[in-house]
Amino acid sequence: MFESAELGHRLSKADYDEIEPQLRTDLLNAQFELLENKGFATVILINGIDGAGRGETVNLLNEWMDPRHIEVHAFDKPTDEERERPFLWRFWRALPAKGKIGILFGNWYSDPIGDRAFGRIKKAHLDQRLSDLNRFEAMLAAEGVLLIKFWFHLSRQGQKKRLKALEANPDTRWRVREADWLFYEEYDRYRAVAEHVLRRTSTGIAPWVIVDGTDPQYRAAQVGNTLLEGLRRKIEQVNKGYRARLTAAPLARAVDERNLLNALVLNQPMEKKDYESQLEKLQGRLAMAMRSEAFAKRSLVLVFEGMDAAGKGGAIRRVTQALDTRQYQVSPIAAPSDEERAQPYLWRFWRRLPRRGKVTIFDRSWYGRVLVERVEGFCSEADWMRAYTEINDFEDQLVSAGAIVLKFWLSVSDEEQLRRFKAREEAAFKRYKITPDDWRNREKWPLYEPAVCDMIDRTSTENAVWTLVEADNKYYARVKILRVLVDKLELALNK
Known part of the structure; x- marks a missing residue:
């Protein structure tokens, strides 16, 4: 893969x-057209061999274009805060908004290549990480991001020559560190791993561009022309209204019309006295689990979805009553802001993930993409169809990073929902809970029901199972949620 970059490409100073x-x-001009139409974000990955001109190229792009609209992020070893989240968390947060250009130096490829080259991980671990990265980049591309991946290459002899030249010049001697020579000694191993990585991750939607780092002038022209071509092509697509086409097969429907929701017996019995007794015991178990040394090494992500007036807020309050206020955060999710619309749809959830020993409770969540956005037509069929896989990948990453992910769907009958709607309208202190959208969504329930069933079928995984809650009786619903939460939390902490 690197042979063509070792030909010693040259560009004369005159040319x-x-x-x-x-x-x-x-x-x-292309940068300002991008800034004006804000149709997409541009992410440039800078990777490669030390001494091949990566830093000089980043400085050059800042010089050639308006640096006010270029965000450069150089990643070093992860901080303690970053280690407590999924591997991609710190890169998720650095993604530029639509209309901006982000340059990521030392990005999501640096650690996997280095860890494998120096024997810190096995090849199977590396290949699993590369599969994750391919799916992540596919999601970015589907969200409209222009992703350009540069690998700056030098031959072993070329790297040695470059390091010696830098050392010989008093003005640049400081740029050569002992670590650079240690890296030079491991050049062959690093190159072999890098070649494997580039071959596995050079895809149709995000191919690698190999840059010959021998000649600064050729290098600058190659990078500049590649970026210009990518920007122009993407701007043309956006101006023409290009959209991805759906290629997935249609979702199947049960012939007998029986599904996960209409099979539930929604009015489960429970008296107030029994509820109060069980509530106190379950909240006590929850409090003890959250104070344990084992939980200090984990985090908890709770997702509450359900029909309007199904009791999500009341259930969440019974959970938080057992928690230290310093330990949890409740994130009620509404329509995305302008800032959030300028990013991939998962971005606003990536930012709210808890650290170890903490809890984040989502009152509605990323499942809006396959529910309200699907039903209301806020995204294309191609967008919500691919979201099932993207959501599963996201939740797998949470679990791999030590999070315990629990998801609850609360269902009420048509009659009980109507009764609660009317009660909210009649009680002055509850009127804020009922809006015209609630009544409109009630009329659209025949469209929401298959969307919910598809969601549960396709995103209830071994790492993040959905719990269906029969919620006509609020006492029963709250106790069931707490019992499932406590049982699964204790099981996870005792492993």
Whole structure:
């Protein structure tokens, strides 16, 4: 894969001086067209061999274009806060908004390549990580992100020559560290791993561009032209209204119309006295589990979804009553803000993930993509169809990072929902809970029901199982949620 980059490509100073002014002008024009239409974000990954000109190229792009609209992120070893979240968390947070260009130096490829090259992980672990990265990049592309991946390459001899030249110049000697020579000694092993990684992750939607780092002028022209071509092509697609086409097979429907929701017996018996007795015991168990040393090494993510007036808020309050207020955060999810619309749809949830020893409770969640956005037509069929896999990947990443993920769907009957709606309208202190949208959504329940069933079928996984809650009786619903929560939490902490 690297052979063509070792040919020693050259560009004379005269040729470079001739093309550089027009290239700079064209890049700047493309950048401002991107900024004006805000149709997509651009993410540039900078990877490669030490001494191949990565840093110089980043500085050059900032010089050629308007640096106010370029966000450069250089990643070093993860902080304690970053280690307590999924591997991709710190990169998720660095993604640029639509209209912006983000340059990620030392990105999601650096650690996997280095860890494998120096024997810290096995090949199977590396390949699993690469599969995860391919799916992540596919999601970014489907969300409209222009992803350009540069690998700056030098031959072993070329790297040695470069390091010696830097050391020989008093003005650049400081740039050569002992670690650079140690890396040079491991060049062959690093190159073999890098070649494997690039082959596994150079895809149709996010191919690698190999940049010959031998000649600074050729390198600059290659990177500039690649970026310009990518920007122009993407801007043209956005201006023409290009959208991804749906290729998935249609979702099956039960012939007898029996499904996960209409098979529930929603009015489960429980008296108030029994409820109060069980509530106190379950909240006590929950409090003890959350104070344990085992939980200090984990985190808890609770997802509450359900029909309007199904009792999500009341159930959440019974959970938080058992928790230290410093330990949890409740995140009620409404329509996305302008800032959130400028990012991939999962971005606003990535930002709210808890650290170890903490809890985040989502009152509605990322499942809006396959529920309200699907039913209301806020996203295309291609968008919500691919979201099932993206959500499963996201939740798997949470679990792999030590999170315990529990998801609850609360259902009420048509008659009970109507009774609660009317009660809310009649009680002055509950009127804020009922809106015209609630009545409109009630009329659309025949459309929501199959969407909910598809959601449960496709996202109830071994790592994040859905719990269906019969919620006509609020006492029963609250106790069931607490019991499932406590049982699964204790089981996870005792492993």
